[in-house]
Amino acid sequence: MKKRILVTGGAGFLGSHLCRRLLNEGNEVICLDNFFTGAKENILDLVPHPYFELVRHDVQEPILLEVDEIYNLACPASPPYYQFDPVATTRTSVLGAINMLDIARKCKAKILQASTSEVYGDPEVHPQPESYRGNVSTTGIRACYDEGKRCAETLFFDYQRQYGVEIKIVRIFNTYGPYMNPYDGRVVSNFIVQSLKGEDITIYGDGKQTRSFQYVDDLIEGMIRLMNTKDGFTGPVNIGNPNEFTMIELAQKVIRLTDSKSKLIYMPLPEDDPLQRQPIIELAKKELDWEPIIKLEDGLKKTIEYFDKLIKKEG
Structure with missing residues:
Protein backbone atom coordinates (compact mmCIF):
# COMPACT_ATOMS: atom_id res chain seq x y z
CA MET A 1 0.00 0.00 0.00
CA GLY A 177 28.56 9.96 1.06
CA PRO A 178 27.43 11.65 -2.17
CA TYR A 179 25.28 14.82 -1.88
CA MET A 180 27.30 16.08 1.09
CA ASN A 181 27.99 19.79 0.78
CA PRO A 182 31.72 19.94 -0.07
CA TYR A 183 32.17 23.12 1.97
CA ASP A 184 30.07 22.34 5.05
CA GLY A 185 33.05 21.99 7.40
CA ARG A 186 32.63 18.27 8.14
CA VAL A 187 35.78 16.26 8.40
CA VAL A 188 35.20 13.81 5.51
CA SER A 189 34.22 16.54 3.03
CA ASN A 190 37.06 18.80 4.24
CA PHE A 191 39.70 16.11 3.78
CA ILE A 192 38.43 14.96 0.36
CA VAL A 193 38.11 18.47 -1.10
CA GLN A 194 41.51 19.58 0.22
CA SER A 195 43.10 16.39 -1.06
CA LEU A 196 41.53 16.61 -4.53
CA LYS A 197 42.67 20.24 -4.84
CA GLY A 198 46.18 19.38 -3.66
CA GLU A 199 45.81 21.70 -0.65
CA ASP A 200 47.18 21.02 2.83
CA ILE A 201 44.80 18.87 4.90
CA THR A 202 43.75 20.62 8.09
CA ILE A 203 43.88 18.49 11.25
CA TYR A 204 42.41 20.07 14.37
CA GLY A 205 44.18 19.21 17.63
CA ASP A 206 46.78 16.44 17.55
CA GLY A 207 44.75 14.30 15.14
CA LYS A 208 44.45 11.47 17.65
CA GLN A 209 40.77 12.20 18.38
CA THR A 210 38.58 9.44 16.97
CA ARG A 211 35.35 9.17 15.01
CA SER A 212 33.31 6.32 13.55
CA PHE A 213 32.19 6.81 9.94
CA GLY A 240 26.54 4.24 13.30
CA ASN A 241 29.65 2.29 12.46
CA PRO A 242 31.49 1.00 15.54
CA ASN A 243 34.83 0.86 13.71
CA GLU A 244 36.88 3.74 15.08
CA PHE A 245 39.52 5.80 13.23
CA THR A 246 41.76 8.71 14.25
CA MET A 247 41.67 11.89 12.18
CA ILE A 248 45.24 11.16 11.03
CA GLU A 249 44.23 7.67 9.83
CA LEU A 250 41.27 9.11 7.92
CA ALA A 251 43.43 11.81 6.31
CA GLN A 252 46.02 9.23 5.24
CA LYS A 253 43.32 7.03 3.67
CA VAL A 254 41.91 9.97 1.71
CA ILE A 255 45.39 11.01 0.48
CA ARG A 256 46.07 7.46 -0.71
CA LEU A 257 42.67 7.02 -2.44
CA THR A 258 42.96 10.39 -4.23
CA ASP A 259 46.64 9.87 -5.09
CA SER A 260 47.24 13.33 -3.63
CA LYS A 261 50.46 15.05 -2.56
CA SER A 262 48.66 16.97 0.20
CA LYS A 263 50.49 17.45 3.50
CA LEU A 264 48.94 17.45 6.98
CA ILE A 265 48.87 20.72 8.92
CA TYR A 266 47.71 21.09 12.52
CA MET A 267 45.39 23.76 13.96
CA PRO A 268 43.95 24.28 17.48
CA LEU A 269 41.00 22.07 18.46
CA PRO A 270 37.69 24.03 18.38
CA GLU A 271 35.77 24.61 21.63
CA ASP A 272 33.73 21.62 22.89
CA ASP A 273 34.90 19.40 20.02
CA PRO A 274 34.57 15.83 21.38
CA LEU A 275 37.72 13.72 21.53
CA GLN A 276 35.94 10.39 21.10
CA ARG A 277 32.75 9.26 19.42
CA GLN A 278 31.93 5.59 18.86
CA PRO A 279 28.53 3.85 19.04
CA ILE A 280 27.53 0.65 20.73
CA ILE A 281 25.05 -0.83 18.23
CA GLU A 282 23.85 -3.94 20.07
CA LEU A 283 20.32 -2.47 20.37
CA ALA A 284 20.13 -1.90 16.58
CA LYS A 285 21.36 -5.45 15.96
CA LYS A 286 18.75 -6.89 18.33
CA GLU A 287 15.70 -4.74 17.47
CA LEU A 288 16.33 -3.89 13.80
CA ASP A 289 18.57 -6.74 12.68
CA TRP A 290 20.84 -3.95 11.43
CA GLU A 291 24.54 -3.33 11.26
CA PRO A 292 26.66 -1.41 8.73
CA ILE A 293 27.90 -3.42 5.76
CA ILE A 294 29.81 -0.85 3.65
CA LYS A 295 33.54 -0.61 4.43
CA LEU A 296 35.08 2.84 4.92
CA GLU A 297 37.38 2.48 1.91
CA ASP A 298 34.49 1.50 -0.42
CA GLY A 299 32.33 4.38 0.77
CA LEU A 300 35.18 6.86 0.50
CA LYS A 301 35.78 5.85 -3.13
CA LYS A 302 32.13 6.63 -4.02
CA THR A 303 32.27 9.93 -2.13
CA ILE A 304 35.58 10.95 -3.74
CA GLU A 305 34.10 10.23 -7.19
CA TYR A 306 31.11 12.50 -6.40
CA PHE A 307 33.30 15.37 -5.11
CA ASP A 308 35.72 15.01 -8.01
CA LYS A 309 32.85 15.62 -10.48
CA LEU A 310 31.65 18.65 -8.46
CA ILE A 311 35.10 20.24 -8.34
CA LYS A 312 35.63 19.71 -12.08
CA LYS A 313 32.27 21.42 -12.76
CA GLU A 314 33.44 24.41 -10.69
CA GLY A 315 36.43 24.64 -13.01
Whole structure:
Protein backbone atom coordinates (compact mmCIF):
# COMPACT_ATOMS: atom_id res chain seq x y z
CA MET A 1 0.00 0.00 0.00
CA LYS A 2 1.38 3.40 -1.03
CA LYS A 3 2.16 5.59 1.99
CA ARG A 4 2.21 9.39 1.97
CA ILE A 5 5.48 10.30 3.70
CA LEU A 6 6.79 13.70 4.76
CA VAL A 7 10.57 14.21 4.89
CA THR A 8 11.62 17.51 6.50
CA GLY A 9 15.06 18.63 5.40
CA GLY A 10 14.42 16.49 2.33
CA ALA A 11 16.77 18.47 0.07
CA GLY A 12 19.71 18.00 2.42
CA PHE A 13 22.44 15.38 2.31
CA LEU A 14 20.57 12.69 4.25
CA GLY A 15 17.08 13.81 3.26
CA SER A 16 17.75 13.53 -0.48
CA HIS A 17 18.98 9.94 -0.07
CA LEU A 18 15.93 9.12 2.06
CA CYS A 19 13.49 10.67 -0.46
CA ARG A 20 15.05 8.60 -3.26
CA ARG A 21 14.82 5.38 -1.28
CA LEU A 22 11.20 5.99 -0.23
CA LEU A 23 10.15 6.77 -3.82
CA ASN A 24 11.95 3.64 -5.07
CA GLU A 25 9.88 1.63 -2.57
CA GLY A 26 6.66 2.93 -4.16
CA ASN A 27 5.66 5.66 -1.70
CA GLU A 28 4.39 9.19 -2.21
CA VAL A 29 6.96 11.63 -0.80
CA ILE A 30 6.58 15.25 0.30
CA CYS A 31 10.00 16.90 0.57
CA LEU A 32 9.89 19.95 2.84
CA ASP A 33 12.93 22.26 3.00
CA ASN A 34 13.75 25.95 3.43
CA PHE A 35 17.06 25.53 1.53
CA PHE A 36 19.24 27.04 4.25
CA THR A 37 21.61 24.08 4.00
CA GLY A 38 19.65 21.86 1.59
CA ALA A 39 20.17 22.27 -2.16
CA LYS A 40 17.73 21.93 -5.04
CA GLU A 41 20.52 20.24 -7.03
CA ASN A 42 20.29 17.28 -4.62
CA ILE A 43 16.71 16.53 -5.67
CA LEU A 44 16.38 17.97 -9.19
CA ASP A 45 16.14 14.49 -10.68
CA LEU A 46 13.20 13.72 -8.37
CA VAL A 47 11.07 16.75 -9.26
CA PRO A 48 9.47 15.17 -12.40
CA HIS A 49 8.50 12.04 -10.44
CA PRO A 50 4.68 11.79 -10.29
CA TYR A 51 4.72 10.91 -6.58
CA PHE A 52 7.26 13.52 -5.45
CA GLU A 53 6.17 16.92 -4.12
CA LEU A 54 8.56 19.72 -3.14
CA VAL A 55 7.41 22.29 -0.55
CA ARG A 56 9.55 25.29 0.37
CA HIS A 57 8.87 25.81 4.07
CA ASP A 58 10.68 26.43 7.36
CA VAL A 59 9.76 23.94 10.10
CA GLN A 60 9.94 26.76 12.64
CA GLU A 61 6.50 27.74 11.27
CA PRO A 62 3.39 25.52 11.51
CA ILE A 63 2.05 23.83 8.38
CA LEU A 64 -1.03 21.72 7.66
CA LEU A 65 -0.43 18.42 5.84
CA GLU A 66 -2.10 15.01 5.70
CA VAL A 67 0.49 12.24 5.92
CA ASP A 68 0.98 8.67 7.15
CA GLU A 69 4.62 8.98 8.26
CA ILE A 70 7.06 11.78 9.06
CA TYR A 71 10.85 11.70 9.03
CA ASN A 72 11.97 14.86 10.83
CA LEU A 73 15.49 15.60 9.53
CA ALA A 74 15.34 19.40 9.30
CA CYS A 75 18.27 21.09 11.06
CA PRO A 76 21.70 22.38 10.06
CA ALA A 77 24.09 19.59 11.08
CA SER A 78 27.63 20.94 10.58
CA PRO A 79 29.20 23.41 13.05
CA PRO A 80 29.80 26.32 10.61
CA TYR A 81 26.14 26.25 9.58
CA TYR A 82 24.47 25.69 12.94
CA GLN A 83 26.76 28.25 14.63
CA PHE A 84 26.00 30.87 11.93
CA ASP A 85 22.58 31.51 13.52
CA PRO A 86 22.51 29.58 16.80
CA VAL A 87 19.10 30.92 17.86
CA ALA A 88 17.55 29.69 14.61
CA THR A 89 19.28 26.32 15.11
CA THR A 90 17.66 25.86 18.52
CA ARG A 91 14.31 27.06 17.18
CA THR A 92 14.55 24.60 14.27
CA SER A 93 15.13 21.66 16.61
CA VAL A 94 12.54 22.66 19.23
CA LEU A 95 9.77 24.43 17.28
CA GLY A 96 10.33 22.08 14.33
CA ALA A 97 9.79 19.09 16.61
CA ILE A 98 6.62 20.62 18.07
CA ASN A 99 5.18 21.49 14.65
CA MET A 100 5.88 18.04 13.21
CA LEU A 101 4.62 16.27 16.33
CA ASP A 102 1.39 18.29 16.05
CA ILE A 103 0.93 17.01 12.49
CA ALA A 104 1.60 13.44 13.66
CA ARG A 105 -0.90 13.87 16.49
CA LYS A 106 -3.64 15.18 14.18
CA CYS A 107 -3.02 12.60 11.43
CA LYS A 108 -2.24 9.68 13.76
CA ALA A 109 0.99 9.38 11.78
CA LYS A 110 4.20 7.65 12.85
CA ILE A 111 7.05 10.11 13.30
CA LEU A 112 10.81 9.56 13.39
CA GLN A 113 13.21 12.08 14.88
CA ALA A 114 16.71 12.29 13.38
CA SER A 115 18.64 12.82 16.60
CA THR A 116 22.39 12.73 16.86
CA SER A 117 25.40 11.31 18.65
CA GLU A 118 26.00 14.94 19.72
CA VAL A 119 23.49 14.33 22.54
CA TYR A 120 26.37 12.45 24.23
CA GLY A 121 28.59 15.58 24.10
CA ASP A 122 32.27 14.97 24.86
CA PRO A 123 31.61 11.53 26.35
CA GLU A 124 33.08 10.29 29.62
CA VAL A 125 31.78 6.80 28.73
CA HIS A 126 33.38 5.15 25.69
CA PRO A 127 31.99 3.70 23.49
CA GLN A 128 28.49 5.14 23.96
CA PRO A 129 25.37 3.06 24.71
CA GLU A 130 21.90 4.60 24.40
CA SER A 131 21.61 4.55 28.19
CA TYR A 132 24.48 7.07 28.56
CA ARG A 133 23.05 10.50 29.43
CA GLY A 134 25.91 12.52 28.04
CA ASN A 135 28.45 15.19 28.99
CA VAL A 136 27.08 18.25 27.22
CA SER A 137 27.76 21.95 27.75
CA THR A 138 24.61 24.06 27.94
CA THR A 139 26.55 27.29 27.35
CA GLY A 140 29.18 26.49 24.69
CA ILE A 141 29.14 27.33 20.99
CA ARG A 142 27.86 23.84 20.06
CA ALA A 143 25.03 23.90 22.62
CA CYS A 144 22.47 25.32 20.15
CA TYR A 145 22.68 22.05 18.20
CA ASP A 146 23.40 19.58 21.02
CA GLU A 147 20.80 20.91 23.43
CA GLY A 148 18.27 21.53 20.68
CA LYS A 149 18.45 17.86 19.70
CA ARG A 150 18.25 16.76 23.33
CA CYS A 151 15.14 18.89 23.87
CA ALA A 152 13.59 17.44 20.69
CA GLU A 153 14.01 13.93 22.12
CA THR A 154 12.27 15.11 25.30
CA LEU A 155 9.37 16.52 23.29
CA PHE A 156 8.99 13.29 21.35
CA PHE A 157 8.66 11.22 24.51
CA ASP A 158 6.32 13.74 26.12
CA TYR A 159 4.04 13.70 23.05
CA GLN A 160 4.06 9.92 23.22
CA ARG A 161 3.17 9.85 26.93
CA GLN A 162 0.67 12.73 26.85
CA TYR A 163 -0.99 12.24 23.45
CA GLY A 164 -0.17 8.68 22.40
CA VAL A 165 1.85 9.73 19.33
CA GLU A 166 3.78 6.82 17.78
CA ILE A 167 7.43 7.93 17.87
CA LYS A 168 10.81 6.62 16.75
CA ILE A 169 14.18 8.20 17.60
CA VAL A 170 17.45 7.45 15.82
CA ARG A 171 20.78 8.77 17.09
CA ILE A 172 22.91 9.28 14.00
CA PHE A 173 26.69 8.96 14.18
CA ASN A 174 29.11 10.46 11.63
CA THR A 175 27.76 9.76 8.14
CA TYR A 176 29.27 10.52 4.75
CA GLY A 177 28.56 9.96 1.06
CA PRO A 178 27.43 11.65 -2.17
CA TYR A 179 25.28 14.82 -1.88
CA MET A 180 27.30 16.08 1.09
CA ASN A 181 27.99 19.79 0.78
CA PRO A 182 31.72 19.94 -0.07
CA TYR A 183 32.17 23.12 1.97
CA ASP A 184 30.07 22.34 5.05
CA GLY A 185 33.05 21.99 7.40
CA ARG A 186 32.63 18.27 8.14
CA VAL A 187 35.78 16.26 8.40
CA VAL A 188 35.20 13.81 5.51
CA SER A 189 34.22 16.54 3.03
CA ASN A 190 37.06 18.80 4.24
CA PHE A 191 39.70 16.11 3.78
CA ILE A 192 38.43 14.96 0.36
CA VAL A 193 38.11 18.47 -1.10
CA GLN A 194 41.51 19.58 0.22
CA SER A 195 43.10 16.39 -1.06
CA LEU A 196 41.53 16.61 -4.53
CA LYS A 197 42.67 20.24 -4.84
CA GLY A 198 46.18 19.38 -3.66
CA GLU A 199 45.81 21.70 -0.65
CA ASP A 200 47.18 21.02 2.83
CA ILE A 201 44.80 18.87 4.90
CA THR A 202 43.75 20.62 8.09
CA ILE A 203 43.88 18.49 11.25
CA TYR A 204 42.41 20.07 14.37
CA GLY A 205 44.18 19.21 17.63
CA ASP A 206 46.78 16.44 17.55
CA GLY A 207 44.75 14.30 15.14
CA LYS A 208 44.45 11.47 17.65
CA GLN A 209 40.77 12.20 18.38
CA THR A 210 38.58 9.44 16.97
CA ARG A 211 35.35 9.17 15.01
CA SER A 212 33.31 6.32 13.55
CA PHE A 213 32.19 6.81 9.94
CA GLN A 214 29.21 5.15 8.28
CA TYR A 215 28.24 5.33 4.62
CA VAL A 216 24.90 7.00 3.97
CA ASP A 217 23.19 3.90 2.50
CA ASP A 218 23.75 2.03 5.78
CA LEU A 219 22.15 4.87 7.75
CA ILE A 220 19.08 5.10 5.47
CA GLU A 221 18.56 1.34 5.81
CA GLY A 222 18.66 1.66 9.62
CA MET A 223 16.21 4.58 9.67
CA ILE A 224 13.68 2.79 7.48
CA ARG A 225 13.96 -0.39 9.56
CA LEU A 226 13.34 1.67 12.71
CA MET A 227 10.29 3.38 11.20
CA ASN A 228 8.87 -0.01 10.20
CA THR A 229 9.19 -1.65 13.63
CA LYS A 230 5.72 -2.69 14.84
CA ASP A 231 6.24 -3.83 18.44
CA GLY A 232 6.15 -0.41 20.08
CA PHE A 233 9.93 -0.03 19.92
CA THR A 234 10.71 3.70 20.05
CA GLY A 235 14.46 3.90 20.51
CA PRO A 236 16.51 5.98 20.97
CA VAL A 237 18.75 3.69 18.96
CA ASN A 238 22.32 4.34 17.83
CA ILE A 239 22.84 4.00 14.09
CA GLY A 240 26.54 4.24 13.30
CA ASN A 241 29.65 2.29 12.46
CA PRO A 242 31.49 1.00 15.54
CA ASN A 243 34.83 0.86 13.71
CA GLU A 244 36.88 3.74 15.08
CA PHE A 245 39.52 5.80 13.23
CA THR A 246 41.76 8.71 14.25
CA MET A 247 41.67 11.89 12.18
CA ILE A 248 45.24 11.16 11.03
CA GLU A 249 44.23 7.67 9.83
CA LEU A 250 41.27 9.11 7.92
CA ALA A 251 43.43 11.81 6.31
CA GLN A 252 46.02 9.23 5.24
CA LYS A 253 43.32 7.03 3.67
CA VAL A 254 41.91 9.97 1.71
CA ILE A 255 45.39 11.01 0.48
CA ARG A 256 46.07 7.46 -0.71
CA LEU A 257 42.67 7.02 -2.44
CA THR A 258 42.96 10.39 -4.23
CA ASP A 259 46.64 9.87 -5.09
CA SER A 260 47.24 13.33 -3.63
CA LYS A 261 50.46 15.05 -2.56
CA SER A 262 48.66 16.97 0.20
CA LYS A 263 50.49 17.45 3.50
CA LEU A 264 48.94 17.45 6.98
CA ILE A 265 48.87 20.72 8.92
CA TYR A 266 47.71 21.09 12.52
CA MET A 267 45.39 23.76 13.96
CA PRO A 268 43.95 24.28 17.48
CA LEU A 269 41.00 22.07 18.46
CA PRO A 270 37.69 24.03 18.38
CA GLU A 271 35.77 24.61 21.63
CA ASP A 272 33.73 21.62 22.89
CA ASP A 273 34.90 19.40 20.02
CA PRO A 274 34.57 15.83 21.38
CA LEU A 275 37.72 13.72 21.53
CA GLN A 276 35.94 10.39 21.10
CA ARG A 277 32.75 9.26 19.42
CA GLN A 278 31.93 5.59 18.86
CA PRO A 279 28.53 3.85 19.04
CA ILE A 280 27.53 0.65 20.73
CA ILE A 281 25.05 -0.83 18.23
CA GLU A 282 23.85 -3.94 20.07
CA LEU A 283 20.32 -2.47 20.37
CA ALA A 284 20.13 -1.90 16.58
CA LYS A 285 21.36 -5.45 15.96
CA LYS A 286 18.75 -6.89 18.33
CA GLU A 287 15.70 -4.74 17.47
CA LEU A 288 16.33 -3.89 13.80
CA ASP A 289 18.57 -6.74 12.68
CA TRP A 290 20.84 -3.95 11.43
CA GLU A 291 24.54 -3.33 11.26
CA PRO A 292 26.66 -1.41 8.73
CA ILE A 293 27.90 -3.42 5.76
CA ILE A 294 29.81 -0.85 3.65
CA LYS A 295 33.54 -0.61 4.43
CA LEU A 296 35.08 2.84 4.92
CA GLU A 297 37.38 2.48 1.91
CA ASP A 298 34.49 1.50 -0.42
CA GLY A 299 32.33 4.38 0.77
CA LEU A 300 35.18 6.86 0.50
CA LYS A 301 35.78 5.85 -3.13
CA LYS A 302 32.13 6.63 -4.02
CA THR A 303 32.27 9.93 -2.13
CA ILE A 304 35.58 10.95 -3.74
CA GLU A 305 34.10 10.23 -7.19
CA TYR A 306 31.11 12.50 -6.40
CA PHE A 307 33.30 15.37 -5.11
CA ASP A 308 35.72 15.01 -8.01
CA LYS A 309 32.85 15.62 -10.48
CA LEU A 310 31.65 18.65 -8.46
CA ILE A 311 35.10 20.24 -8.34
CA LYS A 312 35.63 19.71 -12.08
CA LYS A 313 32.27 21.42 -12.76
CA GLU A 314 33.44 24.41 -10.69
CA GLY A 315 36.43 24.64 -13.01
